[in-house]
Amino acid sequence: MKNSKKILYNCNIFNNTTFQKGYILILNDIIEDVIWTDQYDLSHYSDYEKINCDEGFVSYGFIDPHVHFRTPGNEDKEDWDSGSRAAVKGGFTYVIDMPNNKPSAVDYNTIREKNEIAKKLSLVNYGFHIGLTDQNVFTIKDIISQLRNDKINIHGIKVFMGSSTGNLLVTTKEIIRQALNTGEIVLFHAENEEDIIASDNFENIEKHEQNRPAIAEKNAISKIMESISSKQLSKVYICHLSSNIGLQTALQLRKSGITTYLEITPHHLYFSINDTDGSAFFKINPPIRNFNDVSALRDAFNSGVLDLIGTDHAPHLLVEKQQKNAPSGFPGLETAFYALYELSKRDVLSFDMIFKMLTNAYSIFNIKNRGEIKKGNFADLTIIKKNDYIFKSENSYTKAKFSPFENIKSDLIIDTVIISGKEMLINNKF
Numbered sequence: 001m002k003n004s005k006k007i008l009y010n011c012n013i014f015n016n017t018t019f020q021k022g023y024i025l026i027l028n029d030i031i032e033d034v035i036w037t038d039q040y041d042l043s044h045y046s047d048y049e050k051i052n053c054d055e056g057f058v059s060y061g062f063i064d065p066h067v068h069f070r071t072p073g074n075e076d077k078e079d080w081d082s083g084s085r086a087a088v089k090g091g092f093t094y095v096i097d098m099p100n101n102k103p104s105a106v107d108y109n110t111i112r113e114k115n116e117i118a119k120k121l122s123l124v125n126y127g128f129h130i131g132l133t134d135q136n137v138f139t140i141k142d143i144i145s146q147l148r149n150d151k152i153n154i155h156g157i158k159v160f161m162g163s164s165t166g167n168l169l170v171t172t173k174e175i176i177r178q179a180l181n182t183g184e185i186v187l188f189h190a191e192n193e194e195d196i197i198a199s200d201n202f203e204n205i206e207k208h209e210q211n212r213p214a215i216a217e218k219n220a221i222s223k224i225m226e227s228i229s230s231k232q233l234s235k236v237y238i239c240h241l242s243s244n245i246g247l248q249t250a251l252q253l254r255k256s257g258i259t260t261y262l263e264i265t266p267h268h269l270y271f272s273i274n275d276t277d278g279s280a281f282f283k284i285n286p287p288i289r290n291f292n293d294v295s296a297l298r299d300a301f302n303s304g305v306l307d308l309i310g311t312d313h314a315p316h317l318l319v320e321k322q323q324k325n326a327p328s329g330f331p332g333l334e335t336a337f338y339a340l341y342e343l344s345k346r347d348v349l350s351f352d353m354i355f356k357m358l359t360n361a362y363s364i365f366n367i368k369n370r371g372e373i374k375k376g377n378f379a380d381l382t383i384i385k386k387n388d389y390i391f392k393s394e395n396s397y398t399k400a401k402f403s404p405f406e407n408i409k410s411d412l413i414i415d416t417v418i419i420s421g422k423e424m425l426i427n428n429k430f
Contacts (some may be wrong), residue, residue: 004028004421007048008381009040013373014059014355024058026379029420033375051423054385056415060373061093061380062358064333065155065365066187066239066263066310069095071117072110073102078315078399080121083333085397086313087124088424090333091382091414094362094370095124096155099131100168106131108143115152123424125370125380127153129187131160131168137175141182155365156237157184161220162191162212162285169193176227180234185261185365187237190220190246191286201324204278208328209287217246217286225253237261237364240312242268242286244296251305261364262300263310264357266332266339267404269297269349280326282404284312298343301357302350308360311336315400331398335391335405337384341412383416389428 006026012019013034021038024031025048042050069083087095097118099105105114111128118126130144144154157179160168170176171193179186195216202208221238228234238250241262254260267284272291276282300306314329321327337358343349362371369377389410393403417425424430 005048006051006421007042007045008051008053008058008383009042010055011053011058012055014057016356016359016372018352019057024373024381026418026421029379031373031375031377031379034373051416053383056383056385057412058373059091059355059382059384060359060362060371061382061417061419062091062337063094063361063367063371064092064311064313064336065096065308065361066098067095067313067333068098068100068315068329070315071101072114076399077317080118081123082397082399083313084121084123085430086331086333088417088419088430089397089414090335091337091384091417092333093124093380093382093417093419094126094367096127096129096361096365098129099158100160104131104133104168106133106136106168108146111147111152111154112150124419127155127365129156129158130154131158132170132175132179133168134170134172134175137178140179141184144184155185156187157182158187158189160189161223162189162193162196162216163198173223173227176224177229180228180236181230183233183235185235185237187239188220188224189240189285190224190238191216192219192223195219202280202283202326205273205276205282205288206278208283209273209289212285212287214243214245214289214293217241217243218249221246221249221253225256228258231257235259235261237263239263239310240265240268240286241297241306243289243293247296247300247305261307262305263308264297264301264306265310265312266336269294269301270339270343271404276404280321281330281402283321283326283328284314284330285328298348302353304353306357308364309336309340309357313398315398317400318402321402330402330404331396331400334396334398335403335408337414338389338391338408338410339405341410342408379418379421381418382414383418384412385415386411387413387415389413
């Protein structure tokens with residue numbers, strides 16, 4: 001079979017810290033070499049397909065460790081075709097799917113079947129988190145081993161400490177302790193159930209935040225701290241950190257010597273309650289909070305205290321979000337970069353840190369041969385060029401045809417996405 005050769009030139013390449021001039025050689029699905037220079041002589045590469053980056057920015061393909069592709073069970077909301085297309089459109093080349101499906105992804109057979117669906121439909125690389133329950137806690141390590149033996153990518157154990165979409169609620173310290181003692185990364189939806197006020201009807205964003213207050217996040221993280229019996233084994237991952245008090249409590253956990261990863265979403269960095277129109281389009285768990293919380297999270301982002309971006313891409317149908325009992329969640333894959341970039345244009349977030357946070361999950365989850373633009377890694381690349389762009393949810397690829405980021409504007413566009421050496425997106429089109 002004839003080799004596929006490509007050369008990317010006129011590039012500003014992200015080197016895991018900042019951007020540097022250079023060009024990238026791709027041979028089939030692998031990065032053949034990276035040449036760090038601002039001088040180009042393409043005459044040596046006559047047999048290479050030329051890809052002109054037009055002085056744009058080239059990052060390793062973004063990774064989202066926190067998506068809900070709703071399959072199996074809610075394919076009307078999202079499936080692996082629509083979800084992975086949304087991922088590509090947003091510059092993501094790897095996603096990790098959460099377990100709150102129907103049935104929940106908590107056992108060997110369900111996850112194996114889920115993998116077969118993803119294998120047929122997904123345009124991007126992928127893995128899964130397995131859900132923790134009172135029933136599977138003592139066998140979960142064996143289940144993970146079985147799945148990995150079958151070459152199914154299991155990256156962590158997900159624990160829902162507060163009621164959310166699905167039926168995976170875990171509230172007892174003993175169950176949490178057993179999960180932490182597996183030595184796996186344990187991801188927590190950290191809202192303490194006892195602090196949440198259940199409500200069947202959505203009134204407004206302010207009331208939703210009051211029903212799921214920041215103290216719920218703080219108390220959930222405190223409960224995690226109290227559950228730990230082995231500092232050596234425990235690897236705590238706090239999903240979608242939303243408040244300053246939650247941040248400070250998580251930092252106490254880290255200071256105590258526990259491996260602690262802190263995830264932040266674009267929406268918890270972008271919006272405060274005052275930035276919303278109060279509608280259910282902004283309803284999410286944990287909620288959008290006040291500006292003091294947002295400001296503290298932005299400072300933590302810029303200082304490197306936070307570890308990675310997760311979009312918590314959680315699509316629902318437009319008609320559902322217009323009902324009185326609107327579910328929590330909204331899509332995020334196609335807007336994540338643009339929201340973060342807009343904040344950098346306002347001098348709120350560091351531009352370089354955005355790219356670090358959008359690729360850091362590769363190293364956190366120990367995903368081999370991915371995550372850095374270097375010789376020998378898989379050729380998964382996101383090329384961003386200077387061009388005007390406006391996000392319209394009616395043109396999005398997710399099945400959720402709404403977004404709190406409706407009409408967000410950008411003077412940069414995700415132009416080209418390459419996965420394993422193949423161009424999946426060209427000129428922002430499939």
